[in-house]
Amino acid sequence: MAGNTTPVVGVLALQGDFREHLAVLAGLGARTRAVRRSTELSEIDGLVIPGGESTVIDKLSRAFGLAAPLRDAIASGLPVYGTCAGLIMLADRLIDAPASQQTFGGLDVTVRRNAFGTQTDSFETDFAIPELGAESVHAVFIRAPVVEQSGDAVEVLARIPDGRAVAVRQRNLLGTSFHPEMNDESRFHELFLRMVAARR
Ligand code: GLN
Numbered sequence: 001m002a003g004n005t006t007p008v009v010g011v012l013a014l015q016g017d018f019r020e021h022l023a024v025l026a027g028l029g030a031r032t033r034a035v036r037r038s039t040e041l042s043e044i045d046g047l048v049i050p051g052g053e054s055t056v057i058d059k060l061s062r063a064f065g066l067a068a069p070l071r072d073a074i075a076s077g078l079p080v081y082g083t084c085a086g087l088i089m090l091a092d093r094l095i096d097a098p099a100s101q102q103t104f105g106g107l108d109v110t111v112r113r114n115a116f117g118t119q120t121d122s123f124e125t126d127f128a129i130p131e132l133g134a135e136s137v138h139a140v141f142i143r144a145p146v147v148e149q150s151g152d153a154v155e156v157l158a159r160i161p162d163g164r165a166v167a168v169r170q171r172n173l174l175g176t177s178f179h180p181e182m183n184d185e186s187r188f189h190e191l192f193l194r195m196v197a198a199r200r
Contacts, residue, residue, distance in 0.1 A: 016052020049086030
């Protein structure tokens with residue numbers, strides 16, 4: 001763990017929109033680091049897993065020897081925030097994933113990949129998330145997953161109208177089906193930085 005006063009927040013930079021997350025975090029005053037190797041895990045106080053393609057993030061993280069150490073770090077309490085593919089990577093159980101696909105896990109949820117089908121590849125909507133303040137959250141969904149089932153320890157922060165969850169938190173882990181890093185919505189990253197500070 002970094003010893004300085006300002007926490008270092010890593011962004012998993014194997015694939016996907018990691019640059020956008022680095023920019024949001026830097027804008028909030030965090031020290032940031034792109035993470036590609038297992039040795040870098042000891043130099044961060046929290047980790048963001050970006051949106052992208054979870055099957056690719058899975059394959060690359062295993063090929064780079066990062067998957068097992070990251071799984072251990074999550075189990076030891078490393079704060080991690082996953083958006084979209086990142087949420088998929090944090091899920092303990094997947095629906096509509098190739099049989100060979102693995103996740104880092106940690107979130108006691110069942111996540112359905114590409115839950116909105118090809119007819120609705122992407123869409124945007126607004127939510128009230130009281131936890132984040134009075135102003136509603138504008139959410140961008142792109143080939144988005146959805147949380148179909150969650151265990152008792154999981155706190156649901158937002159649901160779509162059919163009742164399925166799209167923002168969840170469990171202890172050190174935060175996940176959203178959508179991409180706050182794409183539309184100047186920094187309150188999830190602020191919430192995550194509070195989780196990182198609390199852990200330290
Ligand atoms: N559908 C992608 C996956 O399964 C996630 C899409 C995204 O991250 N925007 O990994």
